[in-house]
Amino acid sequence: xxxxxxxxxxxxxxxxxxxxxxxTLDDGSVMALHYGVWGDWGAHFTFISSYLHREWGWWxxxxxxxxxxxxxxxxxxxxxxxxxxxxxxxxxxxPVSALLQSxxxxxxxxxxxxxxxxxxxxxxxxxxxxxxxxxxxxxxxSGSFGLDxxxxxxxxxxxxxxxxxxxxxxxxxxxxxxxxxxxxxxGLIQALVAVxxxxxxxxxxxxxxxxxxxxxxxxxIVVSAILGMLVILNPDDARNRILQLKFVLPFAFASVVGLLxxxxxxxxxxxxxxSPGWLINSKDILSxxxxxxxxxxxxxxxxxxxxxxxxxxxxxxxxxxxxxxxxVNLQPFQWDNIKVIWLAVGLSCLAASETxxxxxxxPKLSVxxxxxxxxxxxxxxxxxxxxxxxxxxxAVRFFEPxxxxxxxxxxxxxxxxxxxxxxxxxxxxxxxxxxxxxxxxGYEGWLWTWGIDYKNLPDPMIKDPKHCHYxxxxxxxxxxxxxxxxxxxxxxxxxxxxx
Numbered sequence: 348x349x350x351x352x353x354x355x356x357x358x359x360x361x362x363x364x365x366x367x368x369x370x371t372l373d374d375g376s377v378m379a380l381h382y383g384v385w386g387d388w389g390a391h392f393t394f395i396s397s398y399l400h401r402e403w404g405w406w407x408x409x410x411x412x413x414x415x416x417x418x419x420x421x422x423x424x425x426x427x428x429x430x431x432x433x434x435x436x437x438x439x440x441x442p443v444s445a446l447l448q449s450x451x452x453x454x455x456x457x458x459x460x461x462x463x464x465x466x467x468x469x470x471x472x473x474x475x476x477x478x479x480x481x482x483x484x485x486x487x488x489s490g491s492f493g494l495d496x497x498x499x500x501x502x503x504x505x506x507x508x509x510x511x512x513x514x515x516x517x518x519x520x521x522x523x524x525x526x527x528x529x530x531x532x533x534g535l536i537q538a539l540v541a542v543x544x545x546x547x548x549x550x551x552x553x554x555x556x557x558x559x560x561x562x563x564x565x566x567x568i569v570v571s572a573i574l575g576m577l578v579i580l581n582p583d584d585a586r587n588r589i590l591q592l593k594f595v596l597p598f599a600f601a602s603v604v605g606l607l608x609x610x611x612x613x614x615x616x617x618x619x620x621x622s623p624g625w626l627i628n629s630k631d632i633l634s635x636x637x638x639x640x641x642x643x644x645x646x647x648x649x650x651x652x653x654x655x656x657x658x659x660x661x662x663x664x665x666x667x668x669x670x671x672x673x674x675v676n677l678q679p680f681q682w683d684n685i686k687v688i689w690l691a692v693g694l695s696c697l698a699a700s701e702t703x704x705x706x707x708x709x710p711k712l713s714v715x716x717x718x719x720x721x722x723x724x725x726x727x728x729x730x731x732x733x734x735x736x737x738x739x740x741x742a743v744r745f746f747e748p749x750x751x752x753x754x755x756x757x758x759x760x761x762x763x764x765x766x767x768x769x770x771x772x773x774x775x776x777x778x779x780x781x782x783x784x785x786x787x788x789g790y791e792g793w794l795w796t797w798g799i800d801y802k803n804l805p806d807p808m809i810k811d812p813k814h815c816h817y818x819x820x821x822x823x824x825x826x827x828x829x830x831x832x833x834x835x836x837x838x839x840x841x842x843x844x845x846x
Contacts, residue, residue: 350466351480357487358462360733361521365455367737368526369447375748377447381741383527388450388745389775390793391529394422396446396783398429399436400758411779412789416799417612421605423561424533428453443754443781450529457532458525462487464539472657473697475704482700486693488726488733491515491639507728507735516626516682517639519729520689522736531686534563538570545588553594557601560609565677565686567602569668573694574598576664582656623674626684642721643692643699650698658698665695680796746777754781 350358368380369388379385390412397411410418428449435445462483469479490508493515509518518524525532541555556574559567577585588594627635636644651662668691672684706718735741754777771779774790787805788794794801 348470348476350463351476354462354466354480354483357484358459361461361487361525362455362459364521364526364733364737365458366451368454369451369745375751376744377746377751378742379745380526381522381736382743383523385743385745386774387527387529389780389790390420391425391428391450392446392780393783393789394420394425395429395432395450396442396779396781397785398422398426398783399432399442399446400783401785409785410799411783412786412793413799413801413804414785414787416804419609419612420797421530421534421561421564421609423558424530424563427533428529441755442758443751446781454526454529454532457536458521461525461532461536461539464536464543468539468542469697475701478697478700478704481704482697485643485699485703485722485725486696487521488519488729489517489640489643489692489696490519490726490729490732491517492637492641492724492728494728494731506732508732511682514635514638516685517688518685519732520692522729522732524686524689528686530563531566531689534559534566535690537562538566549588549591550593550597553596553598554601557598558605560602560605563686564606564609566690567605568677568687569664569690569694571602572664572668573661576660576667580660580663582660585657585660626673626681626688640692641724643695643725646699646702646721647695650700650702651695654698654701658701661694662698665691668694678796679798683796745775746781750777751781753777757782757784 364380368384370378370380372378379388393411397405406418406422408417410416410420431453432442432445432449435449436442440448465483466476466479469482470476473479473482490506491510493505493507493510493513506518506522509515509523525535537555537559541552544555545552556567556570559570574589578589626639647662647665651659651666654662668687672687672691675684677684677687703718703722706714709715709718757778758781771786771789772791774792778784779786779789788801791801794804
């Protein structure tokens with residue numbers, strides 16, 4: 348059965364969104380489609396370029412953001428992108444262009460394929476094509492309701508579906524999730540492929556699911572929760588299949604190896620702590636819940652209540668995951684919980700779609716109108732945001748032409764493989780982003796988010812030859828300012844520093 352035309356349209360839209368994630372202006376500047384891409388892809392470029400330009404095995408002992416710290420980020424997506432970029436370099440592309448274009452093209456390909464792969468996997472459990480399509484539509488265009496705040500001062504660079512300062516913490520899972528957060532995109536694709544293979548080779552399916560910590564830990568958490576609930580609730584005798592040794596042993600072994608690798612080293616700072624009320628305001632629970640999730644919890648509850656088997660199991664799993672993420676901070680930055688919340692919402696959207704589809708089929712015109720209004724309330728803010736970012740409202744400059752030229756020149760010039768940068772306060776400095784050059788102390792926001800206590804690392808503003816060989820003078824620059832590359836980088840004067 349072919350996918351629904353609406354799903355094909357969404358696939359094309361997401362593919363185009365991926366191709367536009369970064370783009371080049373006539374003057375050679377590289378632009379990011381919105382601030383989320385600008386903020387996250389600096390880290391992705393840094394990790395990918397490290398795989399491209401550093402010695403093999405560096406990831407066993409060094410973080411690209413802090414030399415000497417273990418690299419605990421799930422970076423399989425970056426290794427795969429680097430391999431793709433290496434093909435381009437072999438074919439004659441310069442390393443910087445290969446890095447940028449491979450990242451963009453792979454994201455676009457996976458984004459375009461995601462709706463179609465989802466449809467193929469879910470088809471085995473939900474035969475109704477309209478229900479599958481509506482479920483994905485709700486997931487892809489869900490978000491907080493913030494159309495009423497777009498006229499407020501400063502709204503131009505904000506999302507209608509996500510403005511935390513106004514209490515809108517939940518965000519659209521495509522714009523704020525799968526587009527900027529590439530590890531999550533790769534992890535979802537890996538999980539769907541594993542489920543698709545379950546009937547052909549259960550052991551291979553188990554290994555792919557177990558290896559998710561190398562790709563995206565949050566996806567592994569959700570998959571493990573689903574497997575646990577399938578065993579407990581046992582819809583369609585799922586327990587018998589999951590508890591087979593050829594599934595349990597490969598999944599458990601791969602999971603343990605992945606988790607031990609990702610969480611090796613010193614204890615993580617500020618992880619897994621109680622923080623109730625960060626998303627839902629405890630003083631105004633109903634209004635806060637409605638502002639973040641609109642009518643979605645209401646239609647999901649009805650759908651789960653009416654559903655049976657797998658859909659009910661997914662709905663219960665979704666509720667438990669959502670409850671966990673509203674109470675416990677899995678990482679120091681509270682908003683990182685949203686990755687699990689997105690997946691929980693995705694699990695529940697099939698139950699919501701069956702509810703809404705049933706109402707749309709009602710012979711009463713008033714019920715149809717109310718259902719369309721509910722759908723609009725759930726999805727319209729994110730639809731508006733998709734239009735605004737395609738129109739370039741939130742585009743932001745990523746790299747200047749001079750910065751790209753400096754990176755190309757640096758890569759061509761022989762350097763000591765152990766040469767290190769003192770560090771930078773900026774998340775998108777061309778040198779660590781595009782050349783993979785090791786940094787003694789990188790962008791503090793990333794270090795804190797991934798549990799590294801950066802306060803004990805060498806100060807990046809001090810030219811200390813004991814720690815680094817190159818120094819970046821960005822003490823007076825902010826992330827949003829244009830920075831001229833040729834004024835930033837200078838070798839540390841080892842003689843003067845030691846005298």
